Amino acid sequence: MAAADNDRILLSISHCLASYIAARLIRDLCGNVDARLKSVISATFHPHTWTIDEDELPCLACLAGPRVQSSRFEPIRERTMAQNIYDNADFFGGYSQLPRQTHGLAGAPEWPVVRGMIPDLSGKRAIDLGCGFGWVSRWMRENGAASVRGYDVSTNMIARARADTNDVAIDYVIADLETLELPEASCDFAFSSLTFHYVEDFARLSRTVHGALTAGSWFVFTIEHPIFMAATHPHWIEDEDGRKTWPVNRYAIEGERRTDWFAKGVVKHHRTMATTLNTLIEAGFSICWVAEFAPSAEQVREQPALAEELERPMILMIAAQR
Amino acid sequence: MAAADNDRILLSISHCLASYIAARLIRDLCGNVDARLKSVISATFHPHTWTIDEDELPCLACLAGPRVQSSRFEPIRERTMAQNIYDNADFFGGYSQLPRQTHGLAGAPEWPVVRGMIPDLSGKRAIDLGCGFGWVSRWMRENGAASVRGYDVSTNMIARARADTNDVAIDYVIADLETLELPEASCDFAFSSLTFHYVEDFARLSRTVHGALTAGSWFVFTIEHPIFMAATHPHWIEDEDGRKTWPVNRYAIEGERRTDWFAKGVVKHHRTMATTLNTLIEAGFSICWVAEFAPSAEQVREQPALAEELERPMILMIAAQR
Known part of the structure; x- marks a missing residue:
């Protein structure tokens, strides 16, 4: 546990540093850190209680070296870490009461379909990206x-x-999926549930997962459906x-979407269906x-409120093989 | 040309017979041919000017043999041929004035994307399913x-x-794509533009195309997007x-959709994105x-009306390999 705690502290520090560098970089490139951006960066610091004082940001050139100073180099991709809304107290409080958290997999109506897409796991080393409560x-x-x-x-x-696992x-x-690195061929199955819509750079993550999987291994994930997210x-x-x-x-305008869901301004990243598939x-x-999740007739009989899920898909589920 | 004319006459007769049998089958199974169904069947007969007199339908059992009479057999799939709305005079008149018909491929804004999905065709035997004006x-x-x-x-x-081809x-x-048969391994590329949404049995058609293609060949097609068609x-x-x-x-309720487009009651068949991909x-x-078609910035500059295509995709395009 001591090692895990050390990991956590190191990760927290590196996340903070990444945000700090990102803010400085954006100020250097754009002249200012706008309020909206600041709120994203602040959200990533919570609950560490650090704050960003724009005037005290160090000179980025000193940190990053000549790469930033010369326009001969390719543009640097400005990236903050994924918004960590789950560490917002209001959000976490509301989220924890969702049926899928209080009842687990039985509270997730798409689970029977997802379960059917998961291959035989016997003896496999699995990873769970955005594992939540586990x-x-x-x-x-x-x-x-x-x-x-x-x-x-x-x-x-x-x-x-x-706490819930023994x-x-x-x-x-x-770990932040925007910057996650995984050892080559270190696992035999990759899973993710309703997480990737928080990830901006899905291409990087897909390559990372592909590299981490052994040949022939499966990658099964669910994500908010672009039909649900676009508007x-x-x-x-x-x-x-x-x-x-x-x-x-x-729909065709990919990028950030902000919605209010247990907290104001939850940031998600909309990608079209084509982009998601082609990226893989x-x-x-x-x-x-x-x-694409739609309730079965039996599910609608048991929970009539689910019938509305026939009108439009909320969840996209994909099984891919390396 | 004489042989082609004979083909056409034989096909017309077989289409009429298929519709006739279908109507009879439905009456036998359901007790009646309802008005809506009758209009579909009538549309398939147009412009042959034949009409269906329900009372004069022959006994289906005589035509189809014991399969229909016994419930021990699996249910027979009731199928009419694809609605042949293109032989409706009003429809054909309106349709012929579309930019993509008067200007050809230059009038189809999705064509630059489609063209990019078509492999090198040198020396290939190609088929064009729903070729329209060619x-x-x-x-x-x-x-x-x-x-x-x-x-x-x-x-x-x-x-x-x-007339337009020399x-x-x-x-x-x-040929009716609902019943099309193709010789095994007889072609090296299959293409279709905006046709498959008129086809009810896409699984049968996909298997037919797969069988007709040589190993490694490509199948590229466009279809109305399910987001566009669902409502x-x-x-x-x-x-x-x-x-x-x-x-x-x-969205999750697949099946017939009727819209008014140059003619009343144009019949299309809605399938989800997942069904289309999984069927392939x-x-x-x-x-x-x-x-998923979205206009480029250049296209929007040239034709500002295309900007609305950014809001929702109208056309889905898929490249698959045998």
Whole structure:
């Protein structure tokens, strides 16, 4: 546990430093750190209680060397870490009450479909990207995995996952999927549930996962569906017959989407269906199966409120093979 | 030409017979041919001017043998041929004035993307499913294909394609994609533009195309996007900011969609994105590239009206490999 705590502290420091450098870089390149950006950066610092004093930012050139000073070099990609909304107290409080957190996998209506997309895990080393409370990490061990490593950016989540797990073959690591590095061919199955819409650089992450998997291994993940995410105002409306209808606009305009969900200004990254699939293909994966959550007739009988999920897909599920 | 005319007459007769049998089958199974169904069947007969007299339908059992009479057999799939709306005079008149028909490929804004998905055609035997006026059939020959065979259900389309083509290595055949059969390994590239949303049994068609292609060959097609097709009332609305917005509902409820487009009650078949991709995968294809039409900045500058295509995708484009 001491080693894990050290890891956590080191990661916290490196995250803070990354944010600090990012803020400085943006100020140097753009002349200022705008309020919106500052709130993103602040969110990544929470709950460390550090704050950014723009005037005290060190000279970036001193930190980064000549690369920044010369326009002959390719532009530097400005990147903050993924917004760590799960360490926002309001968000975490609300989120923890969701059926899928209080009831685990039984509270996730898409789970029967996802479970069907997961290959035989016997003897496999699995990773769980954005493991949250660790529900799937534990399920994978109960279903044959030799070991599981869960990654999450949120100290709240990792603390809860550790508290709820009593299995020496599962470990949990605080990590930002924007910058995650994984050893080559170190695992035999990669999983992620409803996390990648928080990740800006999905191409980098796909390449990382591809490199980490052994040949022939599977990568199964769920993500918020682009139909669900695209619009500026994503909420139910009615059509002329009074039927529940979901608005789509800005579909082709990829990038940040801000919504209020347990907290104001939750940042997600919209990508089209084509981009998500092509990114996997370009990373070297074969697309094996695609699903879009819709409730079964039995689920609608048991939970009539689920019927609305027939109107538009909220969750996209993909199984790919290295 | 005499042989082609004979083909056309034989196909017309077999289409009529298929519709006739379908109507009878449905009456036998369901007790009646409802008005909506009758209009579909009538549309398939147009412009042959035949009509269906329900009372004069022959006994299906006599035509189809014991399979229909016994419930021990699996249910028979009721299938009419694809609606042949292109032989409706009003529809054909309006359709013929579309930019993509008067200007050919230059009038199809998605063509630059589609063209980029088509592999080198040198020496290849290509097929064009739903060839319409033959624009792509001719383009494929101009770009190296050894031969092209275009298929279309519409006698109007095939007549126009033949009139516009002066190339002995292209031939056009009247055929219904619902029942099309192709010789095994008889072609090296399969293409289709904006046709498959008229096809009900996409799984059968995918298997047919897979069987017809030689190993390693590509299958590139465009289809109306399920986001565009899903809703009961698919038309622009506005969100609370006045932004153009597209309504989505009934996304998970696959099947027939009727819209008015140059003619009343044009029948299309909605399938989810997942179903389209998985159907190809199950037929044995690898998914190589997926695109969803959105205009480039240059296209929007030249044709500002295209900007609305950024709000929601109208066309899905897929490149798959056998």
